Amino acid sequence: MPKTSVVYHSGYGHTQRVAEAVAEGAAATLIAISSEGDISEADWATLKDSAAIIFGTPTYMGGPSWQFKKFADASSKIWMQQGWKDKVFGGFTNSGSLNGDKHSTLSYLQVLASQHGGLWVSLGLMPANTLAASRSDINNLGGSMGVLVQSPTDAGADAIPQGDIDTALAYGKRVAAIAARLG
Numbered sequence: 121m122p123k124t125s126v127v128y129h130s131g132y133g134h135t136q137r138v139a140e141a142v143a144e145g146a147a148a149t150l151i152a153i154s155s156e157g158d159i160s161e162a163d164w165a166t167l168k169d170s171a172a173i174i175f176g177t178p179t180y181m182g183g184p185s186w187q188f189k190k191f192a193d194a195s196s197k198i199w200m201q202q203g204w205k206d207k208v209f210g211g212f213t214n215s216g217s218l219n220g221d222k223h224s225t226l227s228y229l230q231v232l233a234s235q236h237g238g239l240w241v242s243l244g245l246m247p248a249n250t251l252a253a254s255r256s257d258i259n260n261l262g263g264s265m266g267v268l269v270q271s272p273t274d275a276g277a278d279a280i281p282q283g284d285i286d287t288a289l290a291y292g293k294r295v296a297a298i299a300a301r302l303g
């Protein structure tokens with residue numbers, strides 16, 4: 121099985137819970153970006169060795185957190201050498217509102233992957249959008265580019281709806297399977 125890594129930032133633990141679900145689905149290594157926006161040299165080496173990299177960040181003010189952006193900017197050194205070219209990439213974001221402008225964040229993650237010459241993996245799940253649909257259903261937020269998650273702002277990560285966690289699990293599995301197929 122090719123190595124998959126999930127590199128994410130979480131300010132208050134909600135996005136971390138999503139990262140854990142994606143990593144569980146992908147059997148991936150988890151790399152947390154620190155509150156200072158840094159990862160270790162060993163973490164950079166892990167990313168270099170990975171066939172697939174999945175980015176994760178909360179949506180803050182309609183985009184990635186500054187800590188994730190600092191990580192992305194630091195990856196410009198790798199971009200110079202096209203060191204991540206042809207890797208498989210994916211992404212997820214989490215916010216307080218059902219919409220919350222998460223699309224802007226996912227678009228940014230896709231652009232980052234594309235700058236690195238990567239192969240972006242879509243969500244690949246049909247939306248749950250019938251009258252009977254609920255927040256317990258897979259892809260109930262109806263995304264297609266990557267994983268969208270909504271966390272109530274007055275509760276901890278355990279209040280994230282199961283449908284969103286299941287979506288994250290399924291996406292991790294999909295990214296790892298595609299990396300294996302290309303492997």
Ligand SMILES: Cc1cc2nc3c(=O)[nH]c(=O)nc-3n(C[C@H](O)[C@H](O)[C@H](O)COP(=O)(O)O)c2cc1C
Pocket residue numbers: 129130131132133134135136178179180181182183214215216217218219220221271272273
């Ligand atoms: C600085 C800041 C900006 C935020 N901006 C947005 C936003 O644009 N849209 C939204 O729906 N929620 C927004 N939120 C809410 C967070 O996305 C939400 O609480 C999320 O679960 C936080 O994830 P975390 O615990 O991993 O940091 C913002 C929160 C903070 C602290």
